[in-house]
Amino acid sequence: MSKIDFDKSLPEITSRKIAARSRIFAIEQIDITFSNGEQRMYERMAGSGRGGVMIVPFVDPETILLVREYCAGTHSYLLGFPKGLVDPGETPEQAANRELQEEVGFAANALTLLHSVATSPTFFDAKMSIFLADDLHPQQLEGDEPEPLEIVKWSINDLDSLYAREDFIDSRSLVALLLVEKIRQSE
Secondary structure, three states: OOOOOOOOOOOEEEEEEEEEEOOOOEEEEEEEEOOOOOEEEEEEEOOOOOOEEEEEEEEEOOEEEEEEEEEOOOOEEEEEOOEEEOOOOOOHHHHHHHHHHHHOOEEEEEEEEEEEEEOOOOOEOOEEEEEEEEEEEEOOOOOOOOOOOEEEEEEHHHHHHHHOOOOOOOHHHHHHHHHHHHHHHHO
16 A cells, blocks of 8 residues: 655635525635635535534344434435434534434444544535444433434345445445444454
8 A cells, every 4th residue: 555645735715704594504605725826715514513423233243223214405215324413512422322322222332433434525524423333222312303213123244235225325324334344354
């Protein structure tokens, strides 16, 4: 494997302003000057800085839990892993355990950080920490979902059929599962 050398300076943000705001989102306009003098205007989602979590819960060594929930962006029901925002004052680990309890009715005695990913770095400053959850025990917290989530058990030995599903398209869930496969192959 070769090392990649990259020693460019970050461009300078010369101005920033909120270009639009909704109830949930703010669009920030930033004016940028690059080291070669080129100037550009970019728009990006202004993030809260709280971050998010996604959890791959194993109810036993061969079975993972997924949730099917409504996704407004695609106006469809999609299958994916439990996820949510980190609340103020929470660590990502605490948020992961809370989201597990809210979405699938389990708490984890063991959480392992698999990776942190940028969800759409070109337009959005949001990071998501992906956790593996083991040694689960039943424990329910009330969540904020508008309707009950469908909980789906899936055999870790049948991932090809999960990848082939038309309702398993969330890139974060795909990355999470690929990370789990990599860990399992190294065991």
